[in-house]
Amino acid sequence: MDDDAPAEGTTAGPADQPSLWHRLRHRRRDRLAAALIGVLTLLLGFAFAVQVRSNDTDTTYSGAREEDLVRILDDVNAREDRLREQIAEQRTALGQLSDTDSQAAAALAEAQQRATELGILNGSIAAQGPGLRMTIEDPGGELSPANLLNAIQELRGAGAETMQVDDVRIGVSSAVTGSAGALQIDGQDVAAPYVVVVIGDPQVLATAMDIPGGVSATVRQRGGDVSIVQSEEVVVDALRPLDQPQYADPTD
Amino acid sequence: MIPILGLAVGVVLGLLLDPSVPVWLQPYLPIAVVAALDAVFGGIRARFDGIFDAKVFVVSFVSNVVVAALIVFLGDQLGVGAQLSTAVVVVLGIRIFGNAAAIRRHLFRA
Structure with a gap:
């Protein structure tokens, strides 16, 4: 650069010759x-x-030299590789998790299905469906526990899935006790007329009750009466507490 | 008067238009600006010294810018662009300081 820029330049000096x-x-x-x-x-x-x-807008890289930029680019590339690896790992983990998740969901649904079925069988869940409503009248108090138990067994044998007698749910361990005229089911008093609500095939159940020497015949023989109403929709809504096994543990 | 007006109009234009600097110009533009600033300060000093000459100013302005850009370009080709632009900025900075000191002496007599 010309060092004499400020010092030089007096050409516009005094105009001593003022020629036009x-x-x-x-x-x-x-x-x-x-x-x-x-x-x-x-x-x-x-x-x-x-x-x-x-400079305001883009201070970071516009002024950088080539070698710096190459180094920065290398860094960025390495970072990108690392991040890609991380993404792949996370993807795999996500896949595994959603796999186990769907398996768990299926298992849960199955378990719930089983729980519902067992609950109906066991009497801890209210149930509805086709069945019949059977009213056993016993004006003389002549029906013994054995007679009622027999009726229950007959219904079970005819394919009853669940039932209740006078708002007492019948489960697998239900017992009929007491004496004729003062019957108890699972320790609860039941009184005539005994209203039995059963879920099952109505036709088959009705037939099973009416066979010669069967429940109806026995009751009538003892001075009572049986009336059966078949229905497409009966509700068994009496519940019985879940039996907690005291001694039995499940085996693996 | 004209230089101040030119500077002001140029700054306003630059701010209003806000063009993006082309990539090939990016290393040279700051150096060129500093070189031009050096020429302007030299011109102001010459004005105060009473020896200002328009021709010298124009030539020194253009040659300053061209030489500065050329040095940086050469440095880039040789792989020492960063160092050479630093060197150019240092030299021009020293000159600007010198000129500014002279101007100050004229203005404040100190």
């Missing part, structure tokens, strides 16, 4: 110089503003 021609040339030159200076300073201001602006 000379002055005119001078004036033209001055105009041109002024225009050039204006253009140059304008360019400088423009470039200055643009540079400041671009």
Whole structure:
């Protein structure tokens, strides 16, 4: 750069020879110089503003040298590789988890299905379905526990899935006790007329009750009466507490 | 008057238009701006010294910018672009300081 820029330049010195021609040339030159200076300073201001602006917006990499950029690029590439590996790992983990998740969901659904079935059999869940409502009248109090138990067994044998007698749910361990006229089921008093609500095939159940020497015949023989109403929809809503096994543990 | 006006108009234009610097120009633009600033400060000093000459100013302005850019370009080709641009900025900075000191002496007589 020219070191003598500030020191040099006295050409516009004293105009000792004021010839007209000379002055005119001078004036033209001055105009041109002024225009050039204006253009140059304008360019400088423009470039200055643009540079400041671009520096503002993008300071990190625009000024960096090639070797720095290469190093940064390497870093970024390595990072990308690592992140990709992480993504792959997470994907695998996610796949495994959702696999086990769906398995668990299926197992849960199955378990719930089983629980419902067992609950119906066991009497801990209310049930509805086709069946019949049987009313056993015993005005003389002549029916013994054995007779009622016999009726229950007959119904079971005919395919009854669940039943209740006078709001007492019959389960697998239900017992009929007491004496004729003062019957108890599972320790609860039941009184005539005994209303038995059964879920099962109504036709088959009704037939089983009416066979010669069967439940109906026995009751009538003892002075009572049996009326059977078949229905497409009966509700067994008496519940019995779940039997908690005291001694039995499940085997693996 | 004209230089100040030119500077102001240029800054306003640059801010308003806000063009993006082309990639090939990015290493050279800051150096060129600093070189031009050096020329401007030199011109102001010459004005105060009473020896300002428009021709010298224009030539020094253009040559400053071109030479500075050329040095950086050469440095880039040689692989020492960063160092050479630092060197150019240092040299120009020293000159600007010198000129600014002269201007200060003229303005404040101190």
